[in-house]
Amino acid sequence: MQKSTIGIVILSIIVLGMIIPIGFSGQADSVVITYGETTYANSDYKNTVDSFFKSQANADLGNANSKVITASEVNKIASTITGKTYGSNQIFSSALVDLNENDNLEVSVDKSKITTITGDMYLSALKSSGITAGHVYVTSPVSATGESALAGIMNSYEVATNVEIPDTVKEAANNEIYTQSEIVQNSNVSAEELSELVDDVKETVKEENVTDHQTIVNIINNYTIVNNINITNSDIENLATSIEQIQNVQGDINNYQAEVSDVFNNTTDTNSLQGLFGGLFN
Secondary structure, eight states: OOOOOOOHHHHHGGGTTOOOOTTGGGSSSOEEEEEEHHHHHOHHHHHHHHHHHHHHHOOOGGGSEEEEEOHHHHHHHHTTTTOOOOOTTSOOOEEEEESSOOSSOEEEEOTTTBOSOOHHHHHHHHHHTTOOOSEEEEEOSSOBOOTTTHHHHHHHHHHHHTOOOOHHHHHHHHHHHHHHHHHHHHSSOOHHHHHHHHHHHHHHHHHTTOOOHHHHHHHHHHHHHHTTOOOOHHHHHHHHHHHHHHHHTHHHHHHHHHHHHHHHOOOSOTTOHHHHHHHHHO
16 A cells, blocks of 8 residues: 655554553552653643543543653654654643553543544454553543544553564554545545544455455455445555454464463463453453
């Protein structure tokens, strides 16, 4: 897939939720806030994101753990997307991760600032990685598309469990978000329609254990016809490649599941990632 140049603010959102302290998930107040260093250094920007968190998460920000994410941390990830390097005045986006809300995974997106990626798109990509619990709040003091936020959010769960998500899984999930973002920006399909399409296709591909690229293309084509969704053949090919990548890393997801299960030893369903994280957060 040819990747278009992503703006500075768009890439800065990759910093979201980078770090939760080790053992954090076992605490009573399992809340962490991550601030881009540009936002943290600007009192108006910081107040903007704090106001969103206060109104949406109803969390005590004074007692929350917090982390400032620097440009150097962003560049380690951004270099794999566009090869660009960003300065300390270009890191804006922020997130709050609340692990107390653990019945189901939820994502609340500040739609006035995050312009492309929806909560459903984040949910889909996170669940592809085996994350099924907690509440994630995403915002920025300035407009951003949000397609790179997933990397930081996933890292939050990774550090909380003290078990690394395999790079292949992270790459597949991030590619899913990026591919959907490109399609939404370059076509007339809405983010909601595309998210629903991707979920339907992934469910069919998983149930039928499909790994053949052309078969996935055919499944996508069928769903676009049934749901009257108009995307180009190039979009369908890119989407098929993304879903194929997720399907091909199921073994790595299973290995990750087993490792976390061994660490916590309180999961009754070792064949279910949902059971794994349900046991962890309970």
